[in-house]
Amino acid sequence: MSANKAPKNHVFYRNQNWHYPKIQKGEGVYLYGEDGKRYLDACSGSAVANIGHGNKEIAEFAKQQIERVAFTHLSRWTVDVIEECAAKVCEWAPGDLNHVYFVSGGSEATETAMKMARQYFIERDGKKSSKWKVISKWDSYHGNTLGALSMTGHPGRRKYYDPMLANFPKIPQFYHYRNPWGCETAEETSIKAAEALETEILRQGADNIAAFITEPVVGSAIPGVHPEKIYFEMVREICNKYDVLLIVDEVMAGFGRTGEKFAVDHFTTVPDIIACAKGMSAGYTPMGATICNDEIFDTIMVKGSGNFVHGHTYASNPLSCGISLKVLEIIERENYLENAKIQGGYFIEKLRELYKYPIIGDVRGKGLMTGLEFVKDQSTKEPFEVSENVKGKFTVNCLAEGIVPYPGGGSADGVRGDDTLLAPPINITREEVDELLAGLERAIAKTCEDVLGANVEA
Ligand SMILES: Cc1ncc(COP(=O)(O)O)c(C=O)c1O
Structure with missing residues (x-):
């Protein structure tokens, strides 16, 4: 039985277990909810919105x-x-x-x-x-x-x-x-x-x-x-x-x-x-x-x-x-290729600092196409059980911080293995990358607390 959280209307949503905040508009790297909450789109939808949202020229x-x-x-x-x-x-x-x-x-x-x-x-x-x-x-x-x-x-x-x-x-x-x-x-x-x-x-x-x-x-x-x-x-x-x-x-x-x-x-x-x-x-x-x-x-x-x-x-x-x-x-x-190279290089260097959190198993990527893999144990690479819903908790924590990730699962054995894609628009600025990193780090620290009970300083 599903959680029936999706809005009750005529749309056949993809996942009835998700509550689907309503987006009012997009501008640059940000999406705005109807409640006025601002989200930094850290995955460009699914590596799609590469030049950002709301481009007037287009x-x-x-x-x-x-x-x-x-x-x-x-x-x-x-x-x-x-x-x-x-x-x-x-x-x-x-x-x-x-x-x-x-x-x-x-x-x-x-x-x-x-x-x-x-x-x-x-x-x-x-x-x-x-x-x-x-x-x-x-x-x-x-x-x-x-x-x-x-x-x-x-x-x-x-x-x-x-x-x-x-x-x-x-x-x-x-x-x-x-x-x-x-x-x-x-x-x-x-x-x-x-x-x-x-x-x-x-x-x-x-x-x-x-x-x-x-x-x-x-x-x-x-x-x-x-x-x-x-x-x-x-x-x-x-x-x-x-x-x-x-x-x-x-x-x-x-x-x-x-x-x-x-x-x-x-x-x-x-x-x-x-x-x-x-x-x-x-x-x-x-x-x-x-x-x-x-x-x-x-x-x-x-x-x-x-x-x-x-x-x-x-x-x-x-x-x-x-x-x-x-x-x-x-x-x-606008030379966005060069921007992806420069901001991507900086971003992945900063992402590597996240190894200090015990649930970060692997950090990888090229340019602004990066990924994090979550583990229960960094030394053995043991993944979390699906029932622990780490990717779900991480996603909720990111959204609370106004950061939109693209979580996934199955990387360890086809079923277990929580991960996330991080792929913000390729016109992202250094200040926006820093904002993304700060929110992401707080979300990871909170996820550590949720799943390991570990209180890690962000
Ligand atoms: C590498 C790759 N190939 C194919 C597809 C399928 O594309 P679409 O969802 O537009 O059908 C995707 C979608 O995420 C993808 O990432």
Whole structure:
């Protein structure tokens, strides 16, 4: 029986056990409740509101675009803003990722990537091609639609739907803090995690594998976890060796969140396909995209059938493309990538000071995509039991301090393991970072008291 705390109205809220404060407006890094309470959005919703809330320039642009043309169907028309947005996205994308297939969100983007990989091999090798499986990882999240969920390695999100999912192989994540190989350095963990890909390709037979998908910096599954550079070097080489496409899921990490245009740029690797969304439109409109390289585009669209058998009503929506183009122009003009790098570096350095609280097990991240993992015992890394509801208590304590986190669970064994993503807007100022840190620290001290009975000075 649920706690029935959600407002009683006609909305099918996601979680009936949550009481849902009503937000009146957003401005910069802040959200304002109808009771006047101010919240610092420390997670940008879910790494979405990258340029902050209430941007007047976007509002003005959106009005003009709606008046000019808000919707056309991709099957018939093209519009200047669709073409300009695609050109801008390709200017940002690495290597020869020169072709953008617009969708409306992250799950559609990863699902499109998976289908694009499958059609590529059919167009290249004929209908009998057996290359269809996508290797992915445990401790990953690639979306909630059935294809995307088939690639997702998060038991809690899969459990009810398991019988409906495609049987895609899963390998371990580059999760150094809880690595299964007993590695002592992050570099060793990265090497082992990359070797696991080769082992799995050989086990499945390369003829059956179309693609490998990975997040460059992990989002909600184990927030802030990232590999060393060697991981992507090895993975790129393995994919080339076995004729497997490399898909990088930048849905959370892309468009400046980590201080680079795409997070994979930290590792100087060029994937074959990038799936992206969220920060691309910074939440001002639903948006996503699948960006592919020349080889894939030419094989399907130039030398092949010329018809990608896939599509959605809102693909290449002119309003969404126009707004996304504006968002990217603002990020460039205001130098927010550099800000994410600078504030992110400072933020993570300060977050490391939180190890003084006994429930902080791991602090990690790149740029302004960071994560904290909570433990019962720092030396053994023992997680809390789910029944102790640490992430729930932490969230309530953060909200009381006017800080909005993005909590998660399951990082230790798929079920236990409380954590939180911290990913404020990338235009956050130093003063706002300090305000975030102060509220966060008080919330952590209070959570320590709640769960350990330990009175730790904040
Ligand atoms: C890495 C990653 N991939 C895919 C998705 C799915 O995106 P959406 O919720 O827009 O469908 C998410 C959402 O959080 C994500 O973080």
